[in-house]
Amino acid sequence: MALADLSTQELAALTQSLRSSYxxxxxxxxxxxxxxxxxxxxxxxxxxxxxxxxxxxTAKDGTDTRNYGxxxxxxxxxxxxxxxxxxxxxxxxxxxxxxxxLMQQVLVDCLLHGAVDSERPWAAEEKIRFVCPVPGYDRHxxxxxxxxxxMIPVPMRADGPDADAIAALVKDDPSIKGMWVVPTYANxxxxxxxxxxxxxxxxxxxxxxxxxxxxxxxxxxxxLTEEExxxxxxxxxxxxxxxxxxxxxxxxxxxITFAGAGVAFLAASTxxxxxxxxxxxxxxxGPDKINQLRHAQFFGDAEGxxxxxxxxxxxxxxxxxxxHRILTERLGGQDVAEWTQPIGGYFVSLDVVPGTASRxxxxxxxxxxxxxxxxxxYPLGQDPDDANIxxxxxxxxxxxxxxxxxxxxxxxxxxxxxHLAR
Amino acid sequence: MALADLSTQELAALTQSLRSSYxxxxxxxxxxxxxxxxxxxxxxxxxxxxxxxxxxxTAKDGTDTRNYGxxxxxxxxxxxxxxxxxxxxxxxxxxxxxxxxLMQQVLVDCLLHGAVDSERPWAAEEKIRFVCPVPGYDRHxxxxxxxxxxMIPVPMRADGPDADAIAALVKDDPSIKGMWVVPTYANxxxxxxxxxxxxxxxxxxxxxxxxxxxxxxxxxxxxLTEEExxxxxxxxxxxxxxxxxxxxxxxxxxxITFAGAGVAFLAASTxxxxxxxxxxxxxxxGPDKINQLRHAQFFGDAEGxxxxxxxxxxxxxxxxxxxHRILTERLGGQDVAEWTQPIGGYFVSLDVVPGTASRxxxxxxxxxxxxxxxxxxYPLGQDPDDANIxxxxxxxxxxxxxxxxxxxxxxxxxxxxxHLAR
Numbered sequence: 001m002a003l004a005d006l007s008t009q010e011l012a013a014l015t016q017s018l019r020s021s022y023x024x025x026x027x028x029x030x031x032x033x034x035x036x037x038x039x040x041x042x043x044x045x046x047x048x049x050x051x052x053x054x055x056x057x058t059a060k061d062g063t064d065t066r067n068y069g070x071x072x073x074x075x076x077x078x079x080x081x082x083x084x085x086x087x088x089x090x091x092x093x094x095x096x097x098x099x100x101x102l103m104q105q106v107l108v109d110c111l112l113h114g115a116v117d118s119e120r121p122w123a124a125e126e127k128i129r130f131v132c133p134v135p136g137y138d139r140h141x142x143x144x145x146x147x148x149x150x151m152i153p154v155p156m157r158a159d160g161p162d163a164d165a166i167a168a169l170v171k172d173d174p175s176i177k178g179m180w181v182v183p184t185y186a187n188x189x190x191x192x193x194x195x196x197x198x199x200x201x202x203x204x205x206x207x208x209x210x211x212x213x214x215x216x217x218x219x220x221x222x223x224l225t226e227e228e229x230x231x232x233x234x235x236x237x238x239x240x241x242x243x244x245x246x247x248x249x250x251x252x253x254x255x256i257t258f259a260g261a262g263v264a265f266l267a268a269s270t271x272x273x274x275x276x277x278x279x280x281x282x283x284x285x286g287p288d289k290i291n292q293l294r295h296a297q298f299f300g301d302a303e304g305x306x307x308x309x310x311x312x313x314x315x316x317x318x319x320x321x322x323x324h325r326i327l328t329e330r331l332g333g334q335d336v337a338e339w340t341q342p343i344g345g346y347f348v349s350l351d352v353v354p355g356t357a358s359r360x361x362x363x364x365x366x367x368x369x370x371x372x373x374x375x376x377x378y379p380l381g382q383d384p385d386d387a388n389i390x391x392x393x394x395x396x397x398x399x400x401x402x403x404x405x406x407x408x409x410x411x412x413x414x415x416x417x418x419h420l421a422r
Numbered sequence: 423m424a425l426a427d428l429s430t431q432e433l434a435a436l437t438q439s440l441r442s443s444y445x446x447x448x449x450x451x452x453x454x455x456x457x458x459x460x461x462x463x464x465x466x467x468x469x470x471x472x473x474x475x476x477x478x479x480t481a482k483d484g485t486d487t488r489n490y491g492x493x494x495x496x497x498x499x500x501x502x503x504x505x506x507x508x509x510x511x512x513x514x515x516x517x518x519x520x521x522x523x524l525m526q527q528v529l530v531d532c533l534l535h536g537a538v539d540s541e542r543p544w545a546a547e548e549k550i551r552f553v554c555p556v557p558g559y560d561r562h563x564x565x566x567x568x569x570x571x572x573m574i575p576v577p578m579r580a581d582g583p584d585a586d587a588i589a590a591l592v593k594d595d596p597s598i599k600g601m602w603v604v605p606t607y608a609n610x611x612x613x614x615x616x617x618x619x620x621x622x623x624x625x626x627x628x629x630x631x632x633x634x635x636x637x638x639x640x641x642x643x644x645x646l647t648e649e650e651x652x653x654x655x656x657x658x659x660x661x662x663x664x665x666x667x668x669x670x671x672x673x674x675x676x677x678i679t680f681a682g683a684g685v686a687f688l689a690a691s692t693x694x695x696x697x698x699x700x701x702x703x704x705x706x707x708g709p710d711k712i713n714q715l716r717h718a719q720f721f722g723d724a725e726g727x728x729x730x731x732x733x734x735x736x737x738x739x740x741x742x743x744x745x746h747r748i749l750t751e752r753l754g755g756q757d758v759a760e761w762t763q764p765i766g767g768y769f770v771s772l773d774v775v776p777g778t779a780s781r782x783x784x785x786x787x788x789x790x791x792x793x794x795x796x797x798x799x800y801p802l803g804q805d806p807d808d809a810n811i812x813x814x815x816x817x818x819x820x821x822x823x824x825x826x827x828x829x830x831x832x833x834x835x836x837x838x839x840x841h842l843a844r
Contacts, residue, residue: 036490038489038490039489041486044479044486044488044489047488048479051476051478051479051712052474054473056473057466057470057473064463064466065682065683066466066469066680066681066682066683067460067461067466067680067681067682068458068460068676068681068682069682070682096518096519096710097518097709097710098705098706098707100705100706100707101705101706103705104704104705105705108530108534111534112530112533112534112545112569113568123534123545139704142704143704143705146535146701146704147534254490258488258489258712259488259489259490259707260487260488260489260490260491260492260707260708260709260710260711260712261487261488261710261711261712261713279568282526282561282564282565282568283520283522283523283525283526283527283565284520284522284523285520285522285681285682286682287519287682288518288519288682288683288710288713289682289683290473290680290682290683291683291710291713
């Protein structure tokens with residue numbers, strides 16, 4: 001039954017019982033970590049063949065991958081990921097080990113040079129603002145904040161960011177230069193932008209002629225079930241809507257092969273690609289083509305990537321199932337929490353009793369369970385409801401996920417009864 | 423004898439003879455390239471063991487190099503290069519595959535955030551200027567130009583940039599925010615900054631409190647003879663001079679292992695390192711540690727790097743000797759050219775009769791010998807004397823270097839007599 005319906009006496013008894021459960025938990029000296037979306041050692045092992053690749057160093061087109069050059073990245077790897085990301089190989093660049101770095105580079109280019117459709121460099125504007133679906137990815141927000149870009153939160157929904165709210169914001173305000181979105185299995189909700197919402201985002205009138213959608217497709221291929229959700233074909237939709245230069249797509253193999261030693265991708269319109277390469281050519285003579293050849297040989301083709309992702313799902317799907325099972329068993333029907341049950345990606349978004357998320361994280365920390373700080377999924381780390389907690393169950397072994405989630409449930413309940421008693 | 427001393431008749435005869443030599447050259451259908459400082463296939467072969475490294479994936483400190491993290495780069499590789507670059511490992515970051523990218527990142531951070539000692543971001547200044555020793559590295563100049571930074575050329579001398587000229591420029595002009603220098607075996611002259619000049623550069627009063635020396639130590643270890651020139655210890659000198667944050671050093675293994683798949687380094691004061699990392703942390707979760715482990719295992723230690731560099735010298739020193747020998751044989755004593763005879767690095771700087779460099783490059787091109795465009799080693803590609811040509815003899819096989827240089831000598835002479843006849 002819902003906690004709010006308990007009598008004072010019942011609540012006191014429950015509080016006492018939870019306190020002793022928590023004391024027992026805290027006495028166990030746990031050291032568990034659900035903070036970051038990192039792959040586990042077992043997942044990394046799936047790619048160990050990379051350590052002894054490539055065989056040879058010559059690309060299919062005859063390129064000696066050891067030497068300088070090839071700003072676009074290796075064609076044979078771009079062909080594989082172009083198929084997977086549903087873009088043309090000419091619209092896709094393969095670069096270094098971090099898509100976050102590519103996002104920063106695009107922002108820097110916009111700030112210092114202006115986008116293809118800018119009247120002036122963004123840094124010359126008095127104020128720049130970005131629309132940020134919440135909850136969202138903390139690194140997106142800290143990147144914007146580092147450049148003094150203001151953030152306007154809008155709700156992330158099951159079908160994507162609230163398109164009505166965004167359309168209303170951007171239509172009259174030329175200082176709003178862009179927005180983030182993680183279109184597939186979003187961080188942290190696991191939700192996917194529908195084709196309908198994608199169309200609205202690429203076609204809505206914007207006061208800024210150079211409005212950009214940073215389409216961070218980090219989890220495009222990271223299915224947890226047999227339902228392999230298709231990402232909306234944002235480049236084609238934008239093109240058809242007359243705004244071909246609005247979206248810029250990012251992706252990487254960080255959570256496909258080795259998190260620290262993968263290959264990042266950028267896909268965009270022909271004009272955007274030419275613009276990005278022009279600036280890139282000032283700072284790079286080309287990416288690490290050997291690592292790209294290594295990846296191309298490892299995967300073979302697009303189906304090789306899909307088969308590889310199914311192995312990941314086998315390892316991590318049970319962890320997500322454990323999160324859902326334990327939260328349901330411990331918190332179900334008590335009106336103290338809601339959580340997402342994603343069919344892909346790396347996170348579960350847990351909403352606890354408003355005003356208690358920080359306390360839950362604090363209690364968990366004292367019991368040796370590290371959670372992402374409350375508010376992390378909001379601009380400036382400020383969750384106005386103090387309700388959201390991002391859970392990242394991929395890294396620890398299954399047993400640790402189970403132990404940690406049972407502990408988290410205790411903390412959620414204890415924080416809830418403490419809050420009720422105030 | 424000097425061409426200028428020839429009688430009209432002698433000059434006419436020589437011109438006719440050179441024309442027929444040139445026609446013969448042009449008829450051979452050559453396709454030779456002395457444009458870029460790229461390692462040859464034989465040099466790249468020296469590092470082929472990297473293709474099957476690393477053994478395992480665990481660093482000495484227990485780090486799983488496959489996963490995210492480790493913004494500084496792998497300690498065991500930093501220790502090797504800290505010894506070679508004469509810095510403390512804590513002052514040295516190991517990053518991606520391009521030191522040019524690190525230079526661009528530092529510039530971007532200065533522009534958008536300001537340096538540690540800046541009053542405001544550089545982008546907020548009305549005008550920014552950089553001192554550029556000439557001849558110098560074209561990519562340094564194009565990078566500055568891409569950000570609208572004005573360039574002030576000063577002469578590069580045998581002992582380094584003209585310190586008197588630079589000191590006079592920077593002492594009263596706060597818009598001069600920095601300078602480039604390739605301190606060891608400079609591109610393209612091969613000259614090395616002496617300890618005395620280095621002291622002057624780090625200690626000279628500057629009107630800008632945040633004046634920076636971009637110390638691009640690309641060729642620190644690239645000796646061509648048994649004389650292994652030591653680079654001035656610029657970080658210590660700057661520290662002792664009370665300007666610890668003035669120099670930022672860059673280096674890489676691009677011309678040590680694989681040009682496209684090496685590891686780049688940044689070394690600087692503790693404050694500069696903290697500053698750089700703070701901004702880097704917004705855009706990166708860490709560099710490719712597997713490639714760093716691969717390099718650490720390949721080299722073993724600093725002596726491993728030194729031994730490896732001696733193998734490079736065995737391959738390329740004969741090419742530099744051929745350049746010098748053929749230029750001496752063909753052009754010596756005729757007062758038509760001067761050239762450097764570097765004991766390290768990747769280039770020879772050739773000065774031809776003023777006003778003829780472009781013509782030499784044009785003649786060479788028509789004869790199938792690609793040279794770097796005349797003026798490339800000057801800001802905006804503008805050599806006021808039209809005299810300088812950068813030769814890059816490492817990439818082609820020795821026989822091709824010989825053929826190409828003999829052809830270049832013919833072009834230099836023909837352009838000179840054409841010029842005299844005007």
